[in-house]
Amino acid sequence: MTKTRVTLKDVANKVGVHSSTVSRVLNPKTRSMVTEEIADKILSVVKDMGYRPNAFAQSLKTNKSFTVGVMVPDLTNPAFAPIIKGIDDMLEAHGYSVIVASTYNLPEKQQSTVEKFRERHVDGLIIATAKRKDSLIDDCRQEGTPFVQAVRASVDADVSSVVSDEIIGGNMVVSHLAQLGHKRIAYVAGPQFLSTGYERYRGFLQGMKNAGLEADKDLVVFCEEFTEEEGRNATSKLLALRKKFTAIYAGNDLLALGVYDELEADGIKCGQDISVVGFDDMPFADKFNPPLTTVHTPLVNVGGEAARILLEKIADSSIPARTIKLKPDLIVRSSTGRVK
Amino acid sequence: MTKTRVTLKDVANKVGVHSSTVSRVLNPKTRSMVTEEIADKILSVVKDMGYRPNAFAQSLKTNKSFTVGVMVPDLTNPAFAPIIKGIDDMLEAHGYSVIVASTYNLPEKQQSTVEKFRERHVDGLIIATAKRKDSLIDDCRQEGTPFVQAVRASVDADVSSVVSDEIIGGNMVVSHLAQLGHKRIAYVAGPQFLSTGYERYRGFLQGMKNAGLEADKDLVVFCEEFTEEEGRNATSKLLALRKKFTAIYAGNDLLALGVYDELEADGIKCGQDISVVGFDDMPFADKFNPPLTTVHTPLVNVGGEAARILLEKIADSSIPARTIKLKPDLIVRSSTGRVK
């Protein structure tokens, strides 16, 4: 019942030394300062008594929390779970704990979250919620806490970020479609205030150019969110144009799912009548009807690399900012086919 | 550059009072002890200087961390993201932060995680990884830190848990199949050392009984994990029996996806030749081919309720343990059909 914790002093008393000696034994850096014999004794008592350091006291003294804050838009968004997994595994291996928070794309939630993180003195931040221009980023830069952006980058130059190479992805998609004989390709663009939406759109345009195709402005619809609903709306707009196109390339897989829905509602067969491509290769994209051709972005690695860069920055804050673009892969499934 | 934090003392000096007075103003419970006039002044200076309490110092003194640890098997398992969302939203609203850790079903990882949580003095634990009989649970009970089990319960009586009512779910599924004329129903069971696997199997048996059907032992295959691969293996075993059955009911949606794969490989049409049912209603279960008939378990609520119970327990540890079973819903989609 008496759940009184064991402290350094308790251990010290039992062994008959001073608490500072125990502290030194437990800290690898100072371990060599104390005699082997005493150290062994201390270590065994530490084990016997089940001593566990008090993280608060340590943090208070050392001003390090071994805690990192991670901000994502929504935990249930299938793209973010793998990212967090990557972050978590990497940081855990280095003794850090991860505090996750969803901001649901609400600026005020984003702000309050970062405040909370500061109160808890996180050693660093990983931000996967930022817009291309985001006051949060200035804020964080001023504050001085190390941070890294993941998946979504902002326009600020001297901020580290880890993203997938959206441009290359766009090229691969268009080139694939072109090979299948598609010429008139519609694009369902994600939000342009997010780097993913913006860059992927640029990738599409560049891909068209490289393939010697002309991008028809009418066949590009911009969405305000990466959601199925926006994908449906966009598709119905495209269909209403009554212009000819043989493929729809969507800014991400969720939008593509919306495209599926709307096409099906119109009795159009994906992959046969019209080819559809997504982006992200979210979990179970291979289970959809039809299995979705999409660009696989290495989400777990994006998270892992972001964590690694953050660790570097925590260890040495003078390290210059850098941007890592991971190479994506085109995954061809049956939602794309030769144009008839 | 000089990122020196503002402390209570700094504020006190500026106002010309003692730091304890500032502390009292900031704490709602002691706020009334100090004169309105001074309090106002303090509050305004607090704001001006951008004072933020040092969570470590507070926690060290009060022995409360306002932090909760959550253990899940795998962040990328689609069933667990909604649960964490429910937990996170509930706890965040009460000023708590959530530390998540994946244990990947490894006992040693589970153990080290709980150690880590203890070092960080979490105020409570939510465990979604426990087996029906799990030494971890005894361990946690002894330790005395409040904890609640989510999704997976253990056999221990006096442990609080929040789960979905698996038995009712099983009844609904079998009754649905029976109405469609199915009599010979195969069951692909999840691991029996997990409450979900065990209870759902019991639900199946009970459902068969209630429907006046006989459960053929040969048509039950037990899996070691809730994975697609195990689902595939189980299905190939069933097919190898060369016994007649018209429906396969799987212990969860991932198993059901494995069933899909294997049936398709054998040229059998889900929903037409053989009906398939899952359990969980994981995200995008409606997008599969065919859309999956399954039992919707209110995962976000499971997480939310678990968090709520934990908060109660943190506030008053004498509260008796209780188990909450949330009602699931049958979601009929096109993977089930009338028997021909």
Place this chain on the structure above:
DNA sequence: ATAAATTATGCAATCGTTTGCATGAGTTTA
């Protein structure tokens, strides 16, 4: 054998709060 250099350990201040107790000013009562 003694001084000097080298250890190993203890001492005590510190990190930023919270909180029981002491204190002094102001108010009430006789």
Place this chain on the structure above:
DNA sequence: TAAACTCATGCAAACGATTGCATAATTTAT
């Protein structure tokens, strides 16, 4: 007007670790 009470505020001791400095013990050099 002095005694008895309030009441608001300050004082100082925690909480449990870390760490520069002092000191005692030991070794080495002369």
